[in-house]
Amino acid sequence: MTTLALLDTNAYLRLAKRIQPLLGMEFxxxxxxxxxxxxxEDEVSQQPRLQELFPWFENEPYATERLxxxxxxxxxxxxxxxxxxxxxxxxxxxxxxxxxxxxxxxPGSADCFCxxxxxxxxxxxxxxxxxMHDLAAVFELPVWHGWEVxxxxxxxxxxxxxxxxxIFEALESNGDMPKSWREARETEFVKVFR
Numbered sequence: 596m597t598t599l600a601l602l603d604t605n606a607y608l609r610l611a612k613r614i615q616p617l618l619g620m621e622f623x624x625x626x627x628x629x630x631x632x633x634x635x636e637d638e639v640s641q642q643p644r645l646q647e648l649f650p651w652f653e654n655e656p657y658a659t660e661r662l663x664x665x666x667x668x669x670x671x672x673x674x675x676x677x678x679x680x681x682x683x684x685x686x687x688x689x690x691x692x693x694x695x696x697x698x699x700x701x702p703g704s705a706d707c708f709c710x711x712x713x714x715x716x717x718x719x720x721x722x723x724x725x726x727m728h729d730l731a732a733v734f735e736l737p738v739w740h741g742w743e744v745x746x747x748x749x750x751x752x753x754x755x756x757x758x759x760x761x762i763f764e765a766l767e768s769n770g771d772m773p774k775s776w777r778e779a780r781e782t783e784f785v786k787v788f789r
């Protein structure tokens with residue numbers, strides 16, 4: 596049995612161009628399988644800023660891989676996910692200040708859909724959005740940072756130290772290095788960056 600690791604928008608965009616194939620691959624002792632939901636694709640397609648920053652998103656082989664590996668929901672699962680999503684969104688709306696400190700945006704509809712999916716299916720949601728981590732903690736939902744996927748892939752020998760360094764360097768040069776990744780470079784990947 597596989598353990599689904601569901602990439603949210605930021606995690607997918609940070610990893611997809613640098614690890615191919617990315618989706619559907621099983622790795623590790625727990626047989627993690629990386630996946631993406633259509634709501635993530637829709638989020639990129641509906642935001643001109645993201646389209647401008649990630650012009651490769653609709654290109655081959657990325658679009659084909661996403662289509663082939665898209666996770667589908669039954670009608671009953673969709674209802675359960677939508678119900679859970681509305682509970683998460685209500686919680687965010689009633690506690691906005693908990694999610695907006697430091698100039699951050701609170702988790703939105705797509706974010707809550709991913710977390711709700713993780714609750715219903717079940718799955719680990721992979722995100723670098725601290726607001727999503729905070730919300731997941733309230734509801735005791737499993738979440739990882741994107742660097743945790745790299746760590747598990749490295750341990751499973753799916754990627755090597757060179758690939759880890761390449762990804763960190765690309766994020767650094769693109770100005771897209773989250774604080775959690777900077778901290779992980781100094782703690783979790785010390786041997787890689789010696």
